[in-house]
Amino acid sequence: MRYRFALSAAAAASIAPTAAAFPTPQRDVASIVSPIWADEASRDKAGEADNVIRALAIRPGQTVADIGAGSGYYTMRVAPVVGPSGLVIAQDIMPRYLDRLKSRVRHAGLKNVRFVTGTAADPRLPASSVDVALLIHMYHEIAQPYELLYRLRASLKPDGQVAIVDLDRPSQYHGMPKALLVCEVKAVGFSLVSIVDLKPGYLAIFKPAAPVDPRAVTACRA
Template sequence: MPARAWSALLLLGAAGMLAACDGSQPLIKRAAKQPGPFPAADRPVANIVSSRWSNEEERDRLNEAGAVMDGARIRPGMTVADIGAGEGYYTIRLASRVGEDGRVLAEDIFPAVRDALGERVARQRLENVSVRLGRPADPRLPANSFDRVLMVHMYHEIAQPYEFLWRMRPSLRPGGLVVVVDANRTTPNHGTPPALLRCEFEAVGYRQVSFDDMPSAGGYLATFEAVGARPEPAAIKPCRIASQ
């Protein structure tokens, strides 16, 4: 067979491998297109100093978890994600609140912290709790799965908030809320000014639903819902907050 004809045959064979038998779908799947670059946060980022915000006895004395769960309207049967779960103060109490018909997914970005929390969950036989490892810019939550996503005293530690919030958005069920508890102070001082928090959420297509001072939790509680279409990363406009 002439070389030119042989080359043509090889090309036809390769094309056939990429097409399905009925010619409608490729047999070899191409990698999903990755989103474009996200804008950088125009603010300092707090260092992660501990997996514990305060000791559990003191927090319970102030009814911190109870007040937050009430403010977030967390009810039996809900599915809740606890982001930055640390030692599991909220995870344990959320498991009791949502009950056997609910689910809690506890996540941290440090393998050792995740493993310690997994041991605690197993020791206490919390069958409605799962523990997993997240990434600094991606909580890796399954889509359309959560009634509430809880972020307690950790938002100011997120170095890439726009990417994080963008990737988290699809995980909310219809009517689902993101619940943020933080202190009203600058991010280097381990807090997030409310105006900055609202601006960063709105930049990724969320709307603030509520905002309440919550001294028992060391600051405030804000809730957000996803509205409209998720913006393309290149269309996200970073916030400029003078107080930072």
Template sequence: MLLLAGGCNLFKQEDDGRPDTAREFPRAYRPVSNLGGNSVSSEQARDDRREAQTVMDLANIRPGMTVADIGAGEGYYTVRLASKVGARGRVLAQDIDESAIKRLGIRVERERLDNVSIKLGAEDDPRLPEKSFDRVFLIHMYHEVSEPYAFLWRLRPALRPGAQVIVVDRDRPADQHGIEPKLLFCEFDHVGFRLVEFVRKPELAGYYAQFEAVGDRPEPQDIEPCGQPGAKETKKPS
């Protein structure tokens, strides 16, 4: 297990609470769920309904891949991805909660997951190395991202050609620990991602959405925030 320093996690902030590093990006016109309030089933219950296996199958995870688990928390997906990509693959587990990172580090050491690295991220930046990942997973956490445009914009350079970004979440308002698909599609679209697959699965207690980066990354000042009158919408593929 390799623990990667995430840099200083302190931001100079104005009265509105936004980090200075996000101010060139538009504000999100939606509520944000509290960190750590997302109640999910036990790992055994999730395995019983084949949640992780379903997601990994949909994402076509194969041995030798390099993947990122963003908002890794206690490591439910991290440890299963580590097994799936095998000794030739790599998993980077990231979270912005320092206590969660410490607990996950203990678990990774205990389970001897030599192909897992751990990194501290930020609310507006996943802090991923460039051109490094075949898949990036955002599992039951995107609704907690307070700066989605900055976050997704800074995530894009980490993708290899043909890489996919995977979101699993609940179809409910963002302040109720979910995000409505229509809003999810819009936010990704406005940072230059195309929706390539969307399915609802009872195994996931929600939906699965898969995106790929297309075209050039927009300049921060050119990103149009979703939720404003006249903002364009993105529909799922037919």
């Protein structure tokens, strides 16, 4: 997520974010238990990826970041859509997950996938490079969501989007209540575009709004 709503160099320096500048979430953070959210055949039968790709109008030539890519369910389905002129960035904080996904991508013959190892606070993506950032059934596992979203925002193109798929239930049960999600994402400089019912779960789509001073970010309460 990157923004061309560029702050001046002086302003940017004056609010250079540090880990201490961001609040911790006032809710449970679920543990990372598996790179697989559910079996792929069931997800395909429900049309999950097709519905998300359609709602986001993902198309050839775009750059899509699969944040918390895990086993690569979305990476494998988005790469053919963006085609050889596009790029999928498969990002995760678990190197062993990426190692397995690299093998899967190689065996599938996909040439438009790159891999990035991030942290719980920083996706480590190039600035102003991403059209769509996907966070699929993993937002509730992010230990530092405010800092990660703030830094993700910087990797978005001016018209880029952040798309979060989750279940509408408490985070300790591997879900994220819609209202709480919207509050947290808006707190770091995004506006809500739409929420799409996926059955089960939902897709929340955001776009960059006015940049915020990270020191002014306050945690939303569950």
